[in-house]
Amino acid sequence: MSNEPLRLSRRVALQSVALASGAVLLAGCKDDQASSGTPGAVDPESGKTVPATPTVDPAVVAALTTAAGLVNGLVSQYTLIGTKYPALKAKLAAGAKYHASHLAKLQETEGVTAAKPGATSAPTSAAAALAVLAKLEKQASIAHAAAAAKVSGPQARLLAMIAASELQLGSTLLPTRKGASS
Template identity: 60%
Template sequence: MPNEPVRVSRRLALTTAALLPGAVVLAGCDDGPSSSGTPGAANDSKSGQPAEETPSTDPVVVAALSTAAAQVTQLSLRYASMTRKFPALRTQLAAGSKYHAAHLARLKETAGVQAAAGEAPVVPASSQAALAELARQEKAAATAHAAAAAKLAGSPARLLAMIAAAETQLATTLTPKKKAQR
């Protein structure tokens, strides 16, 4: 009698992939547009382009995406404040600022999603402390977005998982490297 292969649920796989702390898993993440479409997306057989999904107005989805939009807005404000206070970090923080702006735009594509306007955060006195705090904030947001993605399905779940993966990757790049001990 042959054994059944072990089947992993999509939610378990999504949660594991988003929360996995290794940057190696996330190094290939790219949330920029691609000319070939998104792997795994449904294609329109006539044009070969990904089929467009209609945005959901499900209250659960809108609430989850609005919460995510508020968190992404806060991260964007942190990046802007740190860039103003520490101009030398502008290059290092540019990618994070760009990604969060793109993520916020994607979140707002769903009807009813609103990002709560937040106050400008207090920036630590040193640039190293600011980077460490920003890395912690990115990790916390990634964890929250991955947990929210696990509770949803379809396009909203993929969007939140993509944002979580990008935040995990950003947190890894912002974390100071430990010096090798001799």
């Protein structure tokens, strides 16, 4: 056995210094300061609670709120047409279900609300009603695809998924052409 003293490597010394300085910095933090950004923090000068900063980008909330309004309008149209033309309920069931789930998914984001749709009337025939729904689906798909291009991350994927779904739903509402070749 050797009686040499243990030597500290340079790496261990630098890591120790970094950890110690990090601990000193953290010890100096105070959560009760108004500028800390902590929701519910109290401003020591005024004694008032500081409002929480938004956790979601306001532009994202605006885009998703607009999308929720469009989807809510589609839900309303599906309900109206399904009520006026009960024979179409089976054909409209999938679209109504998907739009309800899209609306719920959009509203999971903090601050997103769906505007109440305006009063509309159902077309005079079932075929015209399906054509109107197909047109609304296409318009909503275009709007949601454009909105998806302006945001990023999960919100962009959600809007793109909704746009694709609307495009597919719109195509299923129109009658298929007989004798059409590809």
